[in-house]
Amino acid sequence: ERCAPNYAGWPNCVPACTNDFCNGRAVEIKGNYPTCTCVCQDLFEGSRCERCRKQYAGANCGQCAKGYTGYPSCIDDCTETSVSCQGPATAVRQASAGFCVCDCKKGFAGATCSGCALGYEDWPYCTDSCTVLHVSCNATNAVAVGGKSPFCTCTCRDNFGGQRCDRCAYGFTGPNCSQCATGFDFGGATFPGCTDGCLDVAISCNNRAFGLSGGPGAACNCDCIDRFNGSARCDVCRRGLTGETCNECLPGFVNYPDCIETCSVPATSCNGHGLSVTGSYPDCRCTCKHGWAGTRCDVCARGFTGASCTK
Numbered sequence: 045e046r047c048a049p050n051y052a053g054w055p056n057c058v059p060a061c062t063n064d065f066c067n068g069r070a071v072e073i074k075g076n077y078p079t080c081t082c083v084c085q086d087l088f089e090g091s092r093c094e095r096c097r098k099q100y101a102g103a104n105c106g107q108c109a110k111g112y113t114g115y116p117s118c119i120d121d122c123t124e125t126s127v128s129c130q131g132p133a134t135a136v137r138q139a140s141a142g143f144c145v146c147d148c149k150k151g152f153a154g155a156t157c158s159g160c161a162l163g164y165e166d167w168p169y170c171t172d173s174c175t176v177l178h179v180s181c182n183a184t185n186a187v188a189v190g191g192k193s194p195f196c197t198c199t200c201r202d203n204f205g206g207q208r209c210d211r212c213a214y215g216f217t218g219p220n221c222s223q224c225a226t227g228f229d230f231g232g233a234t235f236p237g238c239t240d241g242c243l244d245v246a247i248s249c250n251n252r253a254f255g256l257s258g259g260p261g262a263a264c265n266c267d268c269i270d271r272f273n274g275s276a277r278c279d280v281c282r283r284g285l286t287g288e289t290c291n292e293c294l295p296g297f298v299n300y301p302d303c304i305e306t307c308s309v310p311a312t313s314c315n316g317h318g319l320s321v322t323g324s325y326p327d328c329r330c331t332c333k334h335g336w337a338g339t340r341c342d343v344c345a346r347g348f349t350g351a352s353c354t355k
Contacts, residue, residue: 052077069093087116120144131157131168165193169295171311172196185209193316195283203236207280214248214277215240230259240264252278271301317341317353 047053052060053076059065061073066082070093074081084093087105096105099118108115111124122128122138122145129136129146131154136146148157151170160170163179174180174196180189181198186209191197198209203221205213212221215228215238223235227248230241242248242259249256249266258265268278271290281290284303293300296309307328310318314330318341323329332341335353344353 066093129157130154131159131170133157166311166316169309169311171295171309171316173316181208182210193311205279214250214279249278314341 045054047057047060050060050062050064051057059077061075061077061080063070063073065077065080066073066084067088069085069088070082071085072083074083082091082093084090087097087100089095089097096102096109099109099112099120101107101109106115108118109127111121111127112118113121120128122136125133125136125146128144129148131146131152132149133146133152134149136144139145143155145155146157148154148161151161151164151172152167153159153161158167160167161179163173163176164170165173171193172180174189174191174193177183177186177189180196181200182204185201185204186198187201188199189196190199196207198207200206200209200213203213203216205211212218212225215225216235217223217225224233224238225247227244228238228240230239230243233239240248240259242256242264245251245253245256245266248259248264249268250272252269252272253266254269255267256264263276266276266278271282271285272278272280273282281287284294284297284305285301286292286294291300293303294312296307296312297303297305305313305325305328307313307321307323307325310321310330313321313328314332317333317336318330319333320331321328327339329339330341332338332345335345335348335355337343337345344350348355
């Protein structure tokens with residue numbers, strides 16, 4: 045009339061909270077079954093002390109894991125970015141003071157890449173915040189930046205164009221874009237009055253259109269190839285695409301060339317104003333930052349106003 049070994053609580057006789065429950069790796073066991081709590085030996089962790097702590101490896105956690113050195117202390121040896129860096133990094137090295145320094149990928153900053161660089165926001169994604177001219181645009185050729193990530197809008201200086209003001213505007217060429225491009229001398233026009241006759245898809249539509257109408261002396265109408273239909277001149281990617289030739293998906297979109305939204309990146313799905321996002325396209329549901337509201341965080345919350353939805 046008693047419980048068998050490793051069982052307790054006569055007459056129910058449930059498994060006892062013994063070191064067997066903790067794989068023989070506990071220094072103390074608390075509570076009653078089934079809510080036993082294992083206080084693990086130094087090398088082990090887990091609810092039942094079932095695995096090595098991150099810096100240990102091997103049978104019975106008897107050696108340092110990759111990226112650590114000096115068993116049994118096993119300290120970070122600054123050789124593995126996955127160990128030393130909290131954010132995306134291309135390399136890691138040991139500084140003269142002894143601590144690790146990571147070479148962060150674009151958009152990330154800090155010794156361990158644990159924050160966003162100037163002009164980027166929403167760690168751990170660190171997407172372009174559309175607030176710093178030299179980050180979002182070619183600062184030499186731009187005068188202002190606005191918009192919402194990932195679709196920043198650069199206002200270019202005269203004669204410059206492109207999504208980042210990183211090339212000559214249509215109709216201009218040469219050093220500092222100070223000459224009329226081929227085909228923009230309609231009617232004998234000369235710089236800076238370069239005029240498009242709307243006669244050639246390659247000239248008027250960046251060679252990215254099926255057809256062309258309009259002009260001369262008026263805006264050309266380009267029937268853009270699908271992936272370039274973000275602007276009238278076929279020089280801006282449609283939503284979900286990025287790259288010099290719109291040849292890849294933005295973060296938060298998958299399956300090029302369709303680039304379907306995944307509702308997984310707040311900066312993309314929530315207009316740069318979300319804390320998190322769930323759901324599936326087209327019904328992404330955003331949890332908005334303070335001051336913002338709407339399923340896509342695209343309107344000001346009640347009591348907030350202005351472009352930045354401040355009180």
